[in-house]
Amino acid sequence: MKQILYCFTLIFFTGLVYCQKNHVLSGYISDVETNETLIGVNVIFSDLKLGTTTNEYGFYSISLPEGTHQLLVSYLGFENYFDDITLTQDLRLDLKLNPETELLDEVIVNENIEKLNLKSPQMSVNTLAVSTIKKMPAVLGEVDIIKSITLLPGVTNGGEGSSGFNVRGGAADQNLILLDEAIIFNSSHLFGFFSVFNPDAIKDIKLYKGGIPSNYGGRVSSVLNIYQKDGNSNDFRAQGGLGLISSRLLLEGPIEKEKGSFLVGGRSSYVHLFLPLIESVKDNKAYFYDLNTKLSYKLNDKNNLFLSGYFGRDVFDIASLFNNAYGNSVANFRWNHLFSNRLFSNLSLIYSNYDYELNFSFADFEWNSSIVNFNLKYDFKHYLTEKIKLEYGLNSIYYKFDPGLIEPTTENSQIQTNKLTDKYALESALYAGINYQISPKTSLQVGGRLSNFIRFGQKLNSYKNNNPLIYNPALKLYRGAEPIGQIDYARSNVLKDFTYFEPRMALAYQNKDDQSFKLSYNRMVQYLHLISNTNSPTPIDIWAPSGTFIDPQLLDQFALGYFKTLGANRYDLEFEVFYKSIQNRLDYIDGAELIANNAIEQVLLTGEAKAKGMELLLRKNEGKLTGWIAYTLSRSEQRTPGRTPIETGINNGNWYFTPYDKTHDLSITTNYVLNKKWDLSANFLFQTGQPITYPEAQFKFQNFSIPNFEQRNSSRLPNYHRLDLAAIYTPDQKGRPYTGQWVFSVFNAYNRQNAANIRFQQNIETGQNEAIRLSIFGIIPSVTYNFKF
């Protein structure tokens, strides 16, 4: 693949490459204090009007004409680096940047964080520095990466107390969440109150909402890429925080100075320690913990090795009647290798296991289930010329889905042992993309991904006419067909395979120094489906791979954007419109039973989804007051028509709102540096209420009131809004061996009772029907103490 591409590009671009005498400048850029490599650093040659950025491993490479050039290196929270570079041959230049220090007399805030890149064709992407996230007010003082990205345009939360997120009207299972390249299947702790990412261990996060480059695939809505820190290879450091719900501690330091480092970060909640003191809940337990580990080693100038691990777990125990534990375990080996100063490669070998177990002591049975996957990724970044950058690689993931083993735990249990059928699949892809600066004003990113999915043999039901779902036209109802047999295919058999080509394209036209227009199209394929009838992911959701009865989801997305910097880089303005359509979106027949269903094909119908919208982001980057306003106007709908003209489908085959359709979504995030000791911040969120199906009438049967429900999702919960406030107090640190910080926050400051759900019931005493609103978080003040050695 590599060779083919290389030849291909050589043939086409030989003229460009060798028409002038060029030399390659390349190297790694890191933080002088920690030796932590820095992602997305701008390397700019203003005299040549050329520039590049460091990749996710801190590497850059650029070819420049022979001679002396002015180099400017700039990055968030770091001092700018200026130098005159004289090139007479290829040069390796590893740079270390100094963190920006505050001047004594006044506070100068010049965090050019998350700045807009006007030239790059990449659009619909948001980066957030962990330092920004840490300043945001958080629920219970627990800094949360997933909640912070819901403040970005086009991103909404999956409902109160939910860790899932929805991007541009897509479902929560359509987000690819990567932690150091490993796929995370469940991003929530405590059933969604917190996300699984320990902010202290995170270096950088990046969210792609559209124009997704060809190196990502497998989910149709977005890619959330989270990089863990490598660990400090200069000095031993410790940092942590004490909060009301949980505490965290992170240790990092050199194994070999400037060459090798380690990082160990742990986080644990301890609410359960106090529960025994309270009579009503003393038999209950609910806690989570997680552990981030990483070893980094620089073998030589050309080779870096990384070994990282993540282990997280949640445990619930309700009066010893019901017991639940779940978590992700990820082990990850990576090898960065420079084949030349123009060719960077990364090989990743990843093992990941997501498992959950439920133990129903009151019913004497337990249920264990897991998804295990082995993931091989080999990615190349080829800096061919100053104008052409290639990215190509391959990816192959082997999955084993174990939907569960249900076992009786005692002899007199009513439950019989039930093994749900294991499923095996292989998802592979080859991709290539080119980033080509056509002219000083125009740049293009074109790529493609050839993806393939193979379902291996297993026990499979067979149905009359191959139809697992029968429609009864008289009653207008669907019901599962009775299997006529079961065939046990050997694992080596291929039950079904799919191959798709996914084109990706993005174009940027910078018509002025301070503004540009961008355009993108991407097709993506998702082979895994989350079988869930809740709006946000829960641990018992089951992932169903595509196969004999289920086709993969196909997405086409178009986006158009206008980008401008205002007032000498002080403000960024981003305006985007998007349209996307998804084929083969699953929905469930009325009354579908999803939990422990071994023949899910009997309750599924296939439909389509579409979403369109407009996003506006205005961001202030500098000064005492920083922050952004994000507004999104969008519409997200789906339709599940009948398979034949006689069938009604779902909702009579009409379009209906998806549960994550939020017409208006406004978020305002601000941070104000009051003085050297006090830092104040506030968030405000407003979202249109989520679509819901209400009763539209009732009738009496005997003495019970039976609701008659309206068309699916045709009403809405009340609008969601809240204000969060935080104040960070950093006492004078002079003469202390450590730095400490108090974070005071108030979540939902005006105690808005936002509806997580509204349910309807007949009051047992009065016989009167009533609506009951569940709201999860009222006003929550909290305090956290953070320290650093």
Added chain:
Amino acid sequence: MKKIYFYIGLVIFAFTSCEKVVDVDLNYSDERLVIEGHLNWIKENSQTEQLIMLSKTTPYFENLRIPANGAQVRVVDSQENIYEFQEQGNTVIIIPLIPFLINWVLN
């Protein structure tokens, strides 16, 4: 100890989610006819209970049963025998006694 209690106070507060009866404006669909039929044969005393009630759907929060009057109700069994039901009182349509047969099926 005081401190611990303070913590607990906060934690409990945090996890006390709140349920409240609220007013919700619901859509109301067009009236629909509701047919509730009881054609029972009670084995123990060989009695029959035959009752067909016709009413209309009501808005969800209105605790009423609105009768549908003036209907002609007819039950047909598998032998094509037709049983006409008569309206009685305001809400109920009742009788005649349908002889129950074994494997008796209504169309």
